[in-house]
Amino acid sequence: MNIVVCVKYVPDSTADRRFEDDLTVDRVGVDGLLSELDEYAVEQALQFREKRDGEDITVTVLTVGPEKAVDAARKALQMGADKAVHVVDEAIAGSDYVATSLVLAKAVEKIRETEGSVDLVVCGMASTDGVGSVVPAMLSERLGLPQVTLASVVESQGDQVRIKRDNEGSTEVVGATLPIVLSVTDQSGEARYPSFKGIMAAKKKPLETYSLADLGVDAGQVGLSVAWTQVEDAAARPPRTAGEIVTDEDGSGADALVGFLASKKFI
Amino acid sequence: MSEVLVVVDHADGEVKKPTYELLTIARRLGEPAAVFFGSPDKADAVAEKVKRYGAAKVYVVDDAQIKGFLVAPKAEALQQLAEQAQPSAVLLPSSYENKEVAGRLAIKLGSGVITDAVDVEPGEGGPVTTQSVFAGNYTVRAKVTQGTPIITVKPNSAAPEEAEGAGTVEAFSATISDAARGAQVVASQPRQSTGRPELTEAAIVVSGGRGTGGDFAPVEGFADSLGAAVGASRAAVDSGWMPHAYQVGQTGKTVSPQLYVANGISGAIQHRAGMQTSKTIVAVNKDPEAPIFELVDFGVVGDLHAVLPAATEKVNERKG
Numbered sequence: 278m279n280i281v282v283c284v285k286y287v288p289d290s291t292a293d294r295r296f297e298d299d300l301t302v303d304r305v306g307v308d309g310l311l312s313e314l315d316e317y318a319v320e321q322a323l324q325f326r327e328k329r330d331g332e333d334i335t336v337t338v339l340t341v342g343p344e345k346a347v348d349a350a351r352k353a354l355q356m357g358a359d360k361a362v363h364v365v366d367e368a369i370a371g372s373d374y375v376a377t378s379l380v381l382a383k384a385v386e387k388i389r390e391t392e393g394s395v396d397l398v399v400c401g402m403a404s405t406d407g408v409g410s411v412v413p414a415m416l417s418e419r420l421g422l423p424q425v426t427l428a429s430v431v432e433s434q435g436d437q438v439r440i441k442r443d444n445e446g447s448t449e450v451v452g453a454t455l456p457i458v459l460s461v462t463d464q465s466g467e468a469r470y471p472s473f474k475g476i477m478a479a480k481k482k483p484l485e486t487y488s489l490a491d492l493g494v495d496a497g498q499v500g501l502s503v504a505w506t507q508v509e510d511a512a513a514r515p516p517r518t519a520g521e522i523v524t525d526e527d528g529s530g531a532d533a534l535v536g537f538l539a540s541k542k543f544i
Numbered sequence: 545m546s547e548v549l550v551v552v553d554h555a556d557g558e559v560k561k562p563t564y565e566l567l568t569i570a571r572r573l574g575e576p577a578a579v580f581f582g583s584p585d586k587a588d589a590v591a592e593k594v595k596r597y598g599a600a601k602v603y604v605v606d607d608a609q610i611k612g613f614l615v616a617p618k619a620e621a622l623q624q625l626a627e628q629a630q631p632s633a634v635l636l637p638s639s640y641e642n643k644e645v646a647g648r649l650a651i652k653l654g655s656g657v658i659t660d661a662v663d664v665e666p667g668e669g670g671p672v673t674t675q676s677v678f679a680g681n682y683t684v685r686a687k688v689t690q691g692t693p694i695i696t697v698k699p700n701s702a703a704p705e706e707a708e709g710a711g712t713v714e715a716f717s718a719t720i721s722d723a724a725r726g727a728q729v730v731a732s733q734p735r736q737s738t739g740r741p742e743l744t745e746a747a748i749v750v751s752g753g754r755g756t757g758g759d760f761a762p763v764e765g766f767a768d769s770l771g772a773a774v775g776a777s778r779a780a781v782d783s784g785w786m787p788h789a790y791q792v793g794q795t796g797k798t799v800s801p802q803l804y805v806a807n808g809i810s811g812a813i814q815h816r817a818g819m820q821t822s823k824t825i826v827a828v829n830k831d832p833e834a835p836i837f838e839l840v841d842f843g844v845v846g847d848l849h850a851v852l853p854a855a856t857e858k859v860n861e862r863k864g
Contacts, residue, residue, distance in 0.1 A: 290794075290813050294678045314795065374657060375650055402795065406678070408817075409659045410640055411647030414615060418648040423726025424615055427640055429788070439730070442614075443788055445639050446555055450731040451614050457726070463795045464788055505656030505690035509672065512683050517825075517839050524832070525846025531854035534826070535862070537842040541824060543748065543770065543803050544862055 278334045280397045281385055282322045283416070284315040284353055286346035287406040294406070300508040301371045301501060302406055304343055311349035314401035316468035319353045321431055321461045322399045323469070328433070335359050337388055341369060341380050347484070354479035355471030361482065362388060366489040371501025374407075378415035380499060383492040385420060397438075400460040402427055413460035423453040429464035546632040547601070548574040549625065551645075552594065553637040557586030559593045561745050562637040564704035566697055567597035569664050571707060573671050574632045577601040579625065579716075581610060581618060587713050595711025597704060603629075603716045610720065614727035615641060619648035621718035626653055626692060628716075633671055635664070638696040646694050655691025662701050662800065662821065671695065679794070679813050680820030699744040700800045735789060741773045743790065748803045749819070751775030751792055755808015755829060755848055758785045762852035763807050769859040775799065775819075777809045793818035807848040811836025828852065 288307040338353035350361035417424035428440035548570040570576035650657035661673035752763035776786035794817040804822035
């Protein structure tokens, strides 16, 4: 069985994230890392394998991004993935959801060719930079595989997968038959830290690098210039002006709080 | 004038406020046509509601063969409807499910998609959206340059304005493929209503974090005195004090109310991402160094277990 985990290299959300002059996200000048939300995807892929003791399961981590994005793949290898595929091509820079999902889908197909099958594609619930939550659904659409997304609990037996999903007004149990595209939330279970052994072992694990040409994707189909969405401008939000801070002493805090709310007509 | 499809947000035929916000926005762009996925016997009641906000047409898509499956059938139905109606844009209320529908639809229609818009205005060559990104630190304006713009819009992005529309009901029958039925909903449990406003729609949100120590009674009491929704930080949810549905932040709900009151919440980036665009922000926290105080219009350094009950009493007194 073959599992592919899609992960993204993102600017550290605690750093000073910003845009380039062409209004794309600065992915080079800001410290990057494996998107925290994709760690849960790696974790669930590894647990999926661990729960099926005795089965021959390969976990391949897939990332699309600039040179430095290989760090995200490496982290996943350190956590326990077996192989990594890094799609890197200058033409990809500035791609929108539509183009990103195209490259990912083509890469999954390439892995399917190499490995013989892909039974499960696992994604995080969103990236921590774009936070669109649309790529897993798009990937499912492109691959023609059932979409089993936003799982907080994943269970499987044979080729059957069941997940729990929290919707707006309800909690649902969703079932599907492999192969599927799965996405998991941050409620699915704490992601493991790479062990020292894992870090050492990762250095010897296979890491393939593909260009768009390797995937049979025309460079003219991706990137900023052909994106189906276009950013007109990006402006830093003006910092909030410092508000009034009072210290509570013997109930003065409640008085001041209610006074403020009343002055703003909230009461 | 070309149609703008607006997917109706509803619970069993009860139309929710974001629908009226989207219809209001749709009127800026063209002629609003509501799309109701639901039971046809609720169609007239829904049409009565949405025509008051300018819906010229109400497409009714019987969800009998849609609701038992995840996302894909809805996207198929919308594709078929869009191919027939040739709308100038498709607007959906921003929820995780609708964003997924939008994503699939974009690929099917060969169109660009923009998620989580907080405003949409007409522009040269199509709608221009405003999004709040990087945890609310940047405001981005963007547009779709290919195909039919598909835009998901966050709750509270516009004040609903009434305008009479014809509200002509039109049944639309979609053909759902077997391939779209790959993910089956085998059980669904509706969440119990708290009687409080919906978190993402509420004008006031009062939330609690680690500082509650697990006791949400003061937070809930204060919320009720203000008629507010209750929220929680990730720390409070991870501790098992509150269900995930209450979580405000990057991996929970993003709220943008008139007033946000953060109690015992330090204000980590994950939380700020979910509330930074609130109009007025108030915090109560024991720690004067808590980063949340950098955001507030008004802050109280103090113990929420003392401040909130006293404030609740005063608010209730004022209401008399």
